[in-house]
Amino acid sequence: MPPSTATRQSPRFEIIGAGMAGVLAAIKLQEAGLDDFAIYEKADDLKTRGSS
Numbered sequence: 001m002p003p004s005t006a007t008r009q010s011p012r013f014e015i016i017g018a019g020m021a022g023v024l025a026a027i028k029l030q031e032a033g034l035d036d037f038a039i040y041e042k043a044d045d046l047k048t049r050g051s052s
């Protein structure tokens with residue numbers, strides 16, 4: 001039986017914030033072949049530069 005979403009393991013990498021640093025971290029992980037990551041962003045819409 002395939003695992004349900006309730007039993008899915010956490011991603012290997014968790015990136016907090018989808019600002020410049022977070023997006024670049026994700027890009028570098030992908031470039032290194034490490035796709036098991038998630039980005040968590042608290043804002044519910046796009047904001048201007050340096051929002052935090």
Ligand SMILES: Cc1cc2nc3c(=O)[nH]c(=O)nc-3n(C[C@H](O)[C@H](O)[C@H](O)COP(=O)(O)OP(=O)(O)OC[C@H]3O[C@@H](n4cnc5c(N)ncnc54)[C@H](O)[C@@H]3O)c2cc1C
Pocket residue numbers: 016017018019020021022040041042043049050051052
């Ligand atoms: C007014 C202003 C103008 C600027 N103009 C320029 C410019 O012209 N050129 C330039 O190169 N740089 C500029 N900068 C600087 C540039 O915006 C910052 O250096 C850059 O955005 C920093 O990126 P960051 O990812 O560290 O932070 P941010 O871009 O602030 O991103 C952080 C993200 O994390 C999220 N976050 C915070 N806490 C949590 C949490 N607990 N859980 C989930 N998500 C969270 C925030 O919502 C945000 O989206 C400017 C900055 C300001 C304030």
